[in-house]
Amino acid sequence: MKEELSIDIIGLAGACSYALDCIEAELVNIKNKHGKRVAYISICMAEYWKIEGDELQDLAMCALLHDNALTQYISEELKKDSVINCKKDLSEKKTNLHCIYGEKNITKIPFKTDVSNVILYHHEHADGTGPFQKKWNEIPLFARIIHLADTIDIIGNNSWNFICQYILKNRDGLFDSECVNAFLHAFTHSESFMCLSDGSFETKLWEIIPRQKQVFDWKTCKNVADFFAKIVDYKSSFTSRHSIGVAEKAAFFAQYIGYDSINVQKMYLAGALHDIGKMAVGNEILEKPDKLTDDEFSKMKNHAGYTYLILSEVNDFEEIRDWAAFHHEKLNGEGYPFGKTAAELNEPERIMACIDIYQALTEDRPYKKGLSHEKTCEMLDDMAQKGFVDSDISKKIRECFGGI
Numbered sequence: 453m454k455e456e457l458s459i460d461i462i463g464l465a466g467a468c469s470y471a472l473d474c475i476e477a478e479l480v481n482i483k484n485k486h487g488k489r490v491a492y493i494s495i496c497m498a499e500y501w502k503i504e505g506d507e508l509q510d511l512a513m514c515a516l517l518h519d520n521a522l523t524q525y526i527s528e529e530l531k532k533d534s535v536i537n538c539k540k541d542l543s544e545k546k547t548n549l550h551c552i553y554g555e556k557n558i559t560k561i562p563f564k565t566d567v568s569n570v571i572l573y574h575h576e577h578a579d580g581t582g583p584f585q586k587k588w589n590e591i592p593l594f595a596r597i598i599h600l601a602d603t604i605d606i607i608g609n610n611s612w613n614f615i616c617q618y619i620l621k622n623r624d625g626l627f628d629s630e631c632v633n634a635f636l637h638a639f640t641h642s643e644s645f646m647c648l649s650d651g652s653f654e655t656k657l658w659e660i661i662p663r664q665k666q667v668f669d670w671k672t673c674k675n676v677a678d679f680f681a682k683i684v685d686y687k688s689s690f691t692s693r694h695s696i697g698v699a700e701k702a703a704f705f706a707q708y709i710g711y712d713s714i715n716v717q718k719m720y721l722a723g724a725l726h727d728i729g730k731m732a733v734g735n736e737i738l739e740k741p742d743k744l745t746d747d748e749f750s751k752m753k754n755h756a757g758y759t760y761l762i763l764s765e766v767n768d769f770e771e772i773r774d775w776a777a778f779h780h781e782k783l784n785g786e787g788y789p790f791g792k793t794a795a796e797l798n799e800p801e802r803i804m805a806c807i808d809i810y811q812a813l814t815e816d817r818p819y820k821k822g823l824s825h826e827k828t829c830e831m832l833d834d835m836a837q838k839g840f841v842d843s844d845i846s847k848k849i850r851e852c853f854g855g856i
């Protein structure tokens with residue numbers, strides 16, 4: 453029987469929602485686990501309509517990834533403005549851009565039901581005063597649910613009375629009556645709302661949404677990987693194709709040395725996700741033109757540890773997590789975040805470290821032109837001699853990418 457790659461995709465979306473929260477926190481005041489709380493509020497509200505099964509799972513997925521295009525929005529539209537201006541802009545018409553980008557991006561995720569226009573309209577108001585001036589009956593239900601859940605969580609006020617008053621005051625304005633009723637049906641008293649602030653909601657979220665794994669063919673795997681890689685790559689314009697480049701080269705190299713198709717796909721996914729932890733590092737560090745101070749450098753180094761932490765949340769993902777997160781480890785034990793030694797680093801992990809360096813050196817950045825294949829291989833060989841990376845892999849990289 454042909455082995456197939458099966459992935460806990462909803463778990464992966466949940467884990468990566470942490471990365472999206474880091475970005476949203478730069479724009480609006482949100483608390484830790486915002487994406488997951490929006491998902492939890494949404495699925496609790498969904499009970500009002502008896503939404504279940506695949507539909508409920510897809511609602512949770514949309515809620516977890518509701519702001520998947522924020523890095524793209526910031527990168528393309530707001531680069532010139534300060535964060536303070538970003539906060540102002542988010543409440544203005546420009547909001548629609550991250551909805552348009554986000555709607556397009558999410559088509560890469562394999563949904564089981566039709567979720568079109570959910571991300572596009574997740575900021576619409578029931579009375580038609582939102583970014584696209586759609587009235588409540590023109591907006592898909594999931595978008596209306598996510599809008600209410602998102603707004604409630606951004607308010608960040610845990611007083612039950614305050615929240616009730618707020619949504620009742622905005623009935624038929626910001627929110628449609630049905631959604632207001634659904635919210636009041638789901639959260640009937642202050643205790644039912646408390647789990648959102650004490651953290652116990654997360655266990656409940658995964659009880660309601662089973663973490664069923666989904667079988668991925670190559671196209672789906674690539675689409676999902678590209679979706680997450682794009683989010684990371686938009687974080688900094690300095691490295692705008694880095695994750696995709698690492699994914700492509702890791703998979704190409706794995707194929708070159710004879711890995712089977714499952715392992716090639718895993719390498720692509722690991723490559724796409726290897727720097728997801730960078731979402732937790734501020735751009736003032738990622739894009740600092742001068743040499744980083746010791747403190748800044750240690751914050752920068754944290755990104756690999758964050759990749760490890762984020763991907764640890766995904767069920768049965770240990771192998772891909774390690775291939776992704778150990779890319780700054782060195783064979784001589786001087787790498788980070790764990791200081792692993794040669795005996796602890798397997799072949800795919802060693803490959804990822806080399807490919808990350810190869811991609812970083814060959815890619816163009818605003819402040820430097822990418823190095824040639826030859827020069828890059830010389831530097832990799834030098835690193836191999838110093839005991840940083842694997843010399844056999846370094847040699848094979850020279851052969852594999854020499855003809856391109």
Ligand SMILES: [Fe+2]
Binds near residue numbers: 519550574
């Ligand atoms: Fe949004």
Ligand SMILES: [Fe+2]
Binds near residue numbers: 518519602
């Ligand atoms: Fe949000």
Ligand SMILES: [Fe+2]
Binds near residue numbers: 727779
């Ligand atoms: Fe990295």
Ligand SMILES: [Fe+2]
Binds near residue numbers: 698726727808
């Ligand atoms: Fe990297």
